[in-house]
Amino acid sequence: MRKKNSTNWINEKKITANCGMGYTLNLIGGRWKAGILWAIVEKGTLRFSEIRDQLSGISERMLAKQLDELEEDELINRIVYPEVPPRVEYELTKLGVSMRPMLQQMSEWGEMHQKQTEEAAQ
């Protein structure tokens, strides 16, 4: 998957290591993670299929991957109910919860700027 000797990888490490923002972006960057996190923040707990249906456009492969990474980074917990058919729920960890104000500010800034840009475009 990832080549640990590519400049690409080295640069990522460097940035993640000495810049708080780089670190943050590494965790929540990419196309889907912010949305997933945001959905879970709002509802408290969500099943795989619920997230999939909420983020229109995401494929199951992508969702599974993103969830894996978020779990790996300890931002969410994965709770498996041994039922058939299976049920799996995702919730924020303590660390995930601690992101909430930051996520909110990012979301709000985005909405504000978005609105301004739309107005300016008219």
Add this chain to the structure above:
Amino acid sequence: MRKKNSTNWINEKKITANCGMGYTLNLIGGRWKAGILWAIVEKGTLRFSEIRDQLSGISERMLAKQLDELEEDELINRIVYPEVPPRVEYELTKLGVSMRPMLQQMSEWGEMHQKQTEEAAQ
């Protein structure tokens, strides 16, 4: 460059359009932008070469590209001094400045979590 009919592109648009956070991440995401912005925030104004030297690892091609995009998104201003050899300075726009608290929070959260993770790893 970008295929406007790829699912990839459509998904990006979708997310950017209906989620403030997606919008925000679209502007400051990626490997370099946050660092560039942060450097400019700290110093007020920076030359191309100063940014290049500050972000160890970035190539000139990457820096030029990122600066282009940041300018396009109206987060920074590009000021050209018609001298030889040329001098170009970059500063935040009003919009760029408005990101400051958000960037700060992202940076702080990152530093905090980073520290915690390091401690936990020992």
Add this chain to the structure above:
DNA sequence: ATAACTCCTTACAATTTTGTAAGTTTTGGC
């Protein structure tokens, strides 16, 4: 016996991002 359900996996392909190396431009100093 077959289908259905949920939450994934796998193999593969397309797209996008990132990086490398080498120019280019303009003018002034040697």
Add this chain to the structure above:
DNA sequence: GCCAAAACTTACAAAATTGTAAGGAGTTAT
């Protein structure tokens, strides 16, 4: 004339991310 300086461009290549399509496991409903 030749080189240097700063800020890019260009052509190319590597790597990473994202997407498509299909399958699988294990039980219960039909």
